[in-house]
Amino acid sequence: MIGQTVSHYKILEKLGEGGMGIVYKAHDTKLDRVVALKFLSHHVTAGQEEQARFLQEARAASALNHTNVCTVHDIKEDEDRHFIVMEYVDGVTLRRKFPVKKLDDAINYAIQIGDALHEAHNRGIVHRDVKADNIMVNSKNQIKVMDFGLAKLKGSLKLTRTSSTVGTLAYMAPEQIQGGEVDARSDIFSFGIVLFEMLTGKFPFRGEHDAAMMYSILNEQPESPRAYVPDIPESCERIIEKALEKNPEERYQTIADLVADLKRLKRDSSGTIRAQSGVIRTMGKSETVPAPSRHGVKKWWLVGTLFGIGAIAAAIIVVRPFDSSPSSGRKTLAVIPFTNQSEPEREYFADGIAEEITTRLSSLSGIGVIARSSAWQYKGTKKSIKEIGEELAIDYVLMGTVRWSSGEDKMLQVRVRPELIDVRSGLQVWANTFDAPFNNAFAIQSDIAQQVAGALDLKLLSPEASALEHKLTSNADAYDYYLKGIEYDDRSSSRADREIAIEQFERAIALDASFAAAYARLARAHASMYWFFYDRTKERIEKSRIAAEKSLVLAPNLSVCHEAMAWYHYHTALDYNSAIKEFSVALELQPNNPDVSYGMAAVFRRQGNMSESVKYWRKSIAGNPRASEIARQLGETLTLDRKYEEADEQYQNAIRLTPDNATTYGQRGLNFLLWKGDLLSAAETVEKGLQYGRSESSEDRLLSYMEFGIALVHEDYEAAKRAVGRMGETFGLDNQFVYYPRSLLLAQVEAIRGSSTTARTFYQSSLVTLQERLKENPEDERALSAIGIAYAGLGRFEDAVRAGERGRDLLPVEKEAWRGSYRLIDLAQIYTMTGDYAKAMDLLERLLVLPSDLSGRWIRLDPKWKALRGSKRFQTIVESRL
Numbered sequence: 001m002i003g004q005t006v007s008h009y010k011i012l013e014k015l016g017e018g019g020m021g022i023v024y025k026a027h028d029t030k031l032d033r034v035v036a037l038k039f040l041s042h043h044v045t046a047g048q049e050e051q052a053r054f055l056q057e058a059r060a061a062s063a064l065n066h067t068n069v070c071t072v073h074d075i076k077e078d079e080d081r082h083f084i085v086m087e088y089v090d091g092v093t094l095r096r097k098f099p100v101k102k103l104d105d106a107i108n109y110a111i112q113i114g115d116a117l118h119e120a121h122n123r124g125i126v127h128r129d130v131k132a133d134n135i136m137v138n139s140k141n142q143i144k145v146m147d148f149g150l151a152k153l154k155g156s157l158k159l160t161r162t163s164s165t166v167g168t169l170a171y172m173a174p175e176q177i178q179g180g181e182v183d184a185r186s187d188i189f190s191f192g193i194v195l196f197e198m199l200t201g202k203f204p205f206r207g208e209h210d211a212a213m214m215y216s217i218l219n220e221q222p223e224s225p226r227a228y229v230p231d232i233p234e235s236c237e238r239i240i241e242k243a244l245e246k247n248p249e250e251r252y253q254t255i256a257d258l259v260a261d262l263k264r265l266k267r268d269s270s271g272t273i274r275a276q277s278g279v280i281r282t283m284g285k286s287e288t289v290p291a292p293s294r295h296g297v298k299k300w301w302l303v304g305t306l307f308g309i310g311a312i313a314a315a316i317i318v319v320r321p322f323d324s325s326p327s328s329g330r331k332t333l334a335v336i337p338f339t340n341q342s343e344p345e346r347e348y349f350a351d352g353i354a355e356e357i358t359t360r361l362s363s364l365s366g367i368g369v370i371a372r373s374s375a376w377q378y379k380g381t382k383k384s385i386k387e388i389g390e391e392l393a394i395d396y397v398l399m400g401t402v403r404w405s406s407g408e409d410k411m412l413q414v415r416v417r418p419e420l421i422d423v424r425s426g427l428q429v430w431a432n433t434f435d436a437p438f439n440n441a442f443a444i445q446s447d448i449a450q451q452v453a454g455a456l457d458l459k460l461l462s463p464e465a466s467a468l469e470h471k472l473t474s475n476a477d478a479y480d481y482y483l484k485g486i487e488y489d490d491r492s493s494s495r496a497d498r499e500i501a502i503e504q505f506e507r508a509i510a511l512d513a514s515f516a517a518a519y520a521r522l523a524r525a526h527a528s529m530y531w532f533f534y535d536r537t538k539e540r541i542e543k544s545r546i547a548a549e550k551s552l553v554l555a556p557n558l559s560v561c562h563e564a565m566a567w568y569h570y571h572t573a574l575d576y577n578s579a580i581k582e583f584s585v586a587l588e589l590q591p592n593n594p595d596v597s598y599g600m601a602a603v604f605r606r607q608g609n610m611s612e613s614v615k616y617w618r619k620s621i622a623g624n625p626r627a628s629e630i631a632r633q634l635g636e637t638l639t640l641d642r643k644y645e646e647a648d649e650q651y652q653n654a655i656r657l658t659p660d661n662a663t664t665y666g667q668r669g670l671n672f673l674l675w676k677g678d679l680l681s682a683a684e685t686v687e688k689g690l691q692y693g694r695s696e697s698s699e700d701r702l703l704s705y706m707e708f709g710i711a712l713v714h715e716d717y718e719a720a721k722r723a724v725g726r727m728g729e730t731f732g733l734d735n736q737f738v739y740y741p742r743s744l745l746l747a748q749v750e751a752i753r754g755s756s757t758t759a760r761t762f763y764q765s766s767l768v769t770l771q772e773r774l775k776e777n778p779e780d781e782r783a784l785s786a787i788g789i790a791y792a793g794l795g796r797f798e799d800a801v802r803a804g805e806r807g808r809d810l811l812p813v814e815k816e817a818w819r820g821s822y823r824l825i826d827l828a829q830i831y832t833m834t835g836d837y838a839k840a841m842d843l844l845e846r847l848l849v850l851p852s853d854l855s856g857r858w859i860r861l862d863p864k865w866k867a868l869r870g871s872k873r874f875q876t877i878v879e880s881r882l
Helices: 048-062 103-122 184-200 210-219 234-243 255-268 295-317 343-361 372-376 385-392 438-455 461-468 476-491 496-511 518-531 536-553 559-571 577-587 592-605 610-623 628-640 645-658 662-676 679-690 697-715 717-725 744-755 756-776 783-793 797-810 817-834 838-848 856-863 863-868 872-880
Strands: 009-017 019-029 033-040 072-078 081-087 092-093 135-138 141-143 331-335 367-369 396-408 412-422 428-431 433-438
Touching: 009 033, 019 331, 048 412, 081 783, 092 536, 103 141, 103 184, 103 255, 103 412, 135 476, 184 234, 234 255, 255 577, 331 343, 343 367, 343 396, 343 412, 343 662, 385 396, 412 438, 412 744, 428 817, 433 438, 476 496, 476 518, 496 518, 496 863, 518 536, 518 559, 536 559, 559 592, 577 592, 592 628, 592 817, 610 628, 628 645, 628 662, 628 797, 645 717, 662 679, 662 697, 662 856, 679 697, 697 717, 697 744, 744 756, 744 783, 744 863, 756 783, 783 797, 783 817, 797 817, 817 838, 817 863, 838 863, 838 872, 856 872
Parallel strands: 331 367, 331 396
Antiparallel strands: 009 019, 019 033, 033 081, 072 081, 092 135, 135 141, 396 412, 412 428, 412 433
């Protein structure tokens, strides 16, 4: 086929051939790029099962968008020849690198492979043929995992008979060989073999023929890599040993856990691997190299097992945040804001002391600590300790007082008196008094946290003890500014509070250039300014990046620094894979921090991975049970996933916790519309939200927009116009999803009621507003979608489609599942207005299977789709999703 042109791909050379197909290098003449084409082998073309598996490879790989996964561009058919269009990887297979001489290089390759598999497993995809020949190393020394030809998608048709095996024998997990159930843990076993090979150039299991190889995998202990490479760290050997456990239940349960151990190994190890030929030994049994202490190994396994149980418990507990039953052995605690007994302007310091103690105790694995936002609800409370304990389901409360005074030398002094109380008995377990001059006051919280841990008889691991002792800064004034910055940063998401917080953090850094936590909070504040559309400049992004990177250079083992880098990736670059990596490290360093779980949940939602998102929302709720915002966010996620009844339960819970949060009412009203098309319940819910006052806040603008939509369904055009009037000049000024000038919404009211002349006037007015917006930010995808609607209303159909498609392309749903869905909704509206009904229905059909704020019941009611209602296809689409 060399030299032939298939479709618009010119075949350049043959790259390789396998059991499923032949791969060619080709030139994409349409997009002027080099690609790889994989054709199904002719001898299996007639087989339906092979064709189905071939198509499954394309679906599996195309579902993945990750740096370390070979990208699938398209799937084509030409003259009965099926082929997949893939990214061309300029490099060699990983096997060509074996054995890898430098341990650092081997670990880096392994982490990248693990990250690729983690992405696949999160998407419900099991590779089932992980091996060195399916992994490429490109010219930039970057891993690309290839060939999902045997991949199994969660919920997909099983393409092999129960007794058959798939994969490459030398890499198969025991359950694969035996024809059992294959899941992500099977990939982990195969990955363990790749890791062993990478270090030694040998297989851990041997056999002269297939039967012997199968026997070895099923019955024999794997060889030890240290038989060939004696200076491999014992921790590396343990990683391989755990990955190669024959029983899946004793193996790593997730690839994320394995990658976390690799990252720890990377931190602790560096150098060159020296291979040697010598006595072959099995793991844990050696006559030439001392085996690891069996006691040490058992302890290591126990820690891993307890961590796994804890993670599962955190994911499934809904009502009771922590298991504090006597049998669990895990104590739970809330740090109530300390009472300020000095001037009101010192309030921030009392709050800061309590918050820092909360943060330090959250780094301990032996205790569950309630998050700040739940504990802070009891600031100044008159509730008894027993009532607080019952509401939070905890064992202990830490509370205290803070008093300032001047000493004989007129130096400012602070006295902190904390006390730890047993909730069940009401007795004081521990108390102490801490006095310090102002210039050393910031050290008090470390002493308190250490003494509380001692009073609770917590057995601390070495890193945990270090975390308690860690000193954020040695400059008292810098710490003072840092606490003030946190106070404003946590107060609200308003621009004013963000700007004040940034100013305070910058002052802290000016006094102490090594203040890593201050850099971290500064990075988050800058990223937040960009995310909320207060400042969409590249300079703002750079400020966030520089501060986050500086914090990590200064304190690479501080959780808040990795958290800051995660928010930078999330809120500025929409680099969700990198954000997940950083949040994972932060969670590893501070496993009880519900704010990090919150970040994980938010990022998974943006990726469209709703099951993982829900899992982490629940984990965040477990550590923050009285935070209505998290319950609302969980409800919002369930709405996107069309689990409307479960979503309504969460909205009700959020309203119970915070009855005056207008946003929750708006979301619950929308859920009623999507769930049941229930206009009455939606209207009543919105009205309840509006009873807390009408203003131009973002929350009330959402409620007014709900009023607007409900009024249009009822053809109450005057009510719709009144609702628009309450939204301010632009609905979505600080909204990440839409940007609709008031005139654009009024234009749609007039168009729906049939007043075309008035509608045209409003469309023209909105066009001016939107053009001004695009002068400020030519790549505002929200404004491009909106200007497309305006063009369509003015009859400028080509301009309309061009703008709408540009908005979609700037933020495709593949890059951002949630915001991207709004670009598709706007584009479907543009297609409807321009008369291209087929394309409009294509998008609606797609949106109804993607996570989105659309449902069959609402589409049937929404007047923007009125022109489509006479189509049989439209009726079929709607009815299929009721």
